[in-house]
Amino acid sequence: MKSGVDPKPRMANWANWAGNQQVDGVSLFMPRSEEELQQVMQFAETNNTRVKVVGSGHSFTAIALAESVLIDLTNYDSVIALEKIANTVTVQSGIQLSKLNLFLHSNGKAMQNLGDIAYQTIAGAISTSTHGTGVNFTGIANQVVALRLVLADSSVVECSAISNSELFECARVGLGALGIISTVTLQVVPAFNLAVIEQPMRVDELLEDLDNHIAMNDHFEFFWVPHTGWALTKRNNRTHEPANPMGKLSHWYSKTFMENYAFGAVCMLGRARPSLIPKLAKALPASGRTEYSDASFKVFTSKRVVKFYEMEYAIPREACVEALNRVRRLVLDSGFFLNFPVEVRFTAPDEIPLSTASNRESAYIAVHIYKGMDFVPYFRAVEAVMNSYQGRPHWGKLHFQNAESLAPRYPKWQQFQVVRDRFDPKRVFTNSYLETVLGK
Numbered sequence: 001m002k003s004g005v006d007p008k009p010r011m012a013n014w015a016n017w018a019g020n021q022q023v024d025g026v027s028l029f030m031p032r033s034e035e036e037l038q039q040v041m042q043f044a045e046t047n048n049t050r051v052k053v054v055g056s057g058h059s060f061t062a063i064a065l066a067e068s069v070l071i072d073l074t075n076y077d078s079v080i081a082l083e084k085i086a087n088t089v090t091v092q093s094g095i096q097l098s099k100l101n102l103f104l105h106s107n108g109k110a111m112q113n114l115g116d117i118a119y120q121t122i123a124g125a126i127s128t129s130t131h132g133t134g135v136n137f138t139g140i141a142n143q144v145v146a147l148r149l150v151l152a153d154s155s156v157v158e159c160s161a162i163s164n165s166e167l168f169e170c171a172r173v174g175l176g177a178l179g180i181i182s183t184v185t186l187q188v189v190p191a192f193n194l195a196v197i198e199q200p201m202r203v204d205e206l207l208e209d210l211d212n213h214i215a216m217n218d219h220f221e222f223f224w225v226p227h228t229g230w231a232l233t234k235r236n237n238r239t240h241e242p243a244n245p246m247g248k249l250s251h252w253y254s255k256t257f258m259e260n261y262a263f264g265a266v267c268m269l270g271r272a273r274p275s276l277i278p279k280l281a282k283a284l285p286a287s288g289r290t291e292y293s294d295a296s297f298k299v300f301t302s303k304r305v306v307k308f309y310e311m312e313y314a315i316p317r318e319a320c321v322e323a324l325n326r327v328r329r330l331v332l333d334s335g336f337f338l339n340f341p342v343e344v345r346f347t348a349p350d351e352i353p354l355s356t357a358s359n360r361e362s363a364y365i366a367v368h369i370y371k372g373m374d375f376v377p378y379f380r381a382v383e384a385v386m387n388s389y390q391g392r393p394h395w396g397k398l399h400f401q402n403a404e405s406l407a408p409r410y411p412k413w414q415q416f417q418v419v420r421d422r423f424d425p426k427r428v429f430t431n432s433y434l435e436t437v438l439g440k
């Protein structure tokens with residue numbers, strides 16, 4: 001095989017998963033090695049262009065939008081090493097979580113916590129502060145113990161808590177602004193099963209007892225269904241019992257048919273006739289209680305076929321009930337017709353400068369709109385509520401903030417800016433989204 005990147009790259013078009021971010025005619029590179037990543041940076045230096053790495057394009061914001069050079073890491077996705085005793089795994093940064101999960105599982109290991117899906121690359125997931133739920137667990141970036149980065153000058157640097165620690169602190173949630181993450185070393189744990197209880201509850205009762213639900217379960221989350229007084233709760237607890245998964249048919253019916261195809265049809269109908277949405281919503285919580293158990297990664301992550309736009313805010317955990325009640329009130333008062341549930345999750349604090357849970361235990365409130373419908377009025381109204389709690393938007397999900405509004409919400413904001421000035425003084429890795437949220 002010919003080695004080295006093509007000095008005359010192919011021009012390509014790119015769009016994200018939701019289809020709301022698109023670019024035409026950028027120079028596409030698909031490197032296979034760290035050396036080739038360095039060669040792309042040399043190309044960029046010679047041609048004086050900006051560079052953007054994309055993961056799986058699962059961000060809704062323009063964070064991954066390339067302006068001239070686009071690096072696609074589809075061919076840079078191998079596992080490099082698994083240290084069974086130390087419980088660490090080192091991977092090339094383009095590996096998708098789905099592939100990593102299978103590799104870990106077949107070796108008796110697992111990631112400590114995951115978000116709702118596993119389509120993301122590891123580098124994309126950590127770069128935007130991707131998280132799951134569980135008040136004693138942090139987001140994925142806090143599971144990282146070492147990184148290798150290719151910098152703007154094409155040199156390679158290794159960083160961890162003991163070497164180049166300032167870069168390490170920031171690059172775990174680096175928004176793609178500091179360099180190309182080449183490899184990621186993660187702390188993993190022995191494989192474990194989760195016992196699941198999925199159950200509808202009256203949302204008022206749930207909120208009255210919210211602290212208990214959060215404390216009594218390893219991974220608690222709920223979905224409030226707009227236009228109803230119901231929430232669908234999901235309680236996942238670690239268990240030493242053998243897996244007792246749903247039957248294949250029940251799994252297909254519940255997770256593929258109901259959560260994707262039937263839900264998709266309901267969304268389509270709602271988009272065509274918004275006034276039907278409140279009636280359609282009332283059918284959702286009637287699903288009853290479901291119990292099963294399975295390997296952690298199969299429980300944490302699901303298939304997502306229905307496309308949507310999303311905004312998600314991290315707020316101090318203690319503000320959750322008040323903030324959610326304000327969102328419920330605004331839905332009642334506004335006349336919005338909403339066919340997607342509002343998802344609520346919780347995480348422990350971490351110390352990563354631009355993590356959405358930086359230095360604070362967090363509740364996450366996420367709102368969604370079916371693809372092709374106008375999200376702006378709803379998202380703006382919800383954002384106004386989140387602003388009053390110093391809300392921090394998910395870096396990969398839609399919002400209307402800028403560097404000025406965000407800076408006071410992160411205690412270590414300035415630390416990130418110092419590192420950015422040091423490692424990317426010429427702003428090779430910036431794009432228009434980063435100019436808005438981080439400044440020029």
Ligand SMILES: Cc1cc2nc3c(=O)[nH]c(=O)nc-3n(C[C@H](O)[C@H](O)[C@H](O)COP(=O)(O)OP(=O)(O)OC[C@H]3O[C@@H](n4cnc5c(N)ncnc54)[C@H](O)[C@@H]3O)c2cc1C
Pocket residue numbers: 017052053054055056057058059060063064073093094114115116117119120121122123124125126127128129130131132175176177179180181182304394396397
């Ligand atoms: C259906 C769906 C479900 C989701 N569920 C969750 C959830 O449960 N929890 C949650 O927190 N989020 C969730 N998200 C958001 C998603 O996890 C993030 O947007 C994540 O960043 C997407 O990863 P990606 O690989 O697609 O990265 P992309 O969106 O392609 O890129 C994200 C950022 O990472 C940078 N990047 C990628 N690779 C590198 C690299 N090698 N070096 C440097 N920078 C790099 C990009 O430049 C960009 O800045 C969901 C999104 C969708 C569409």
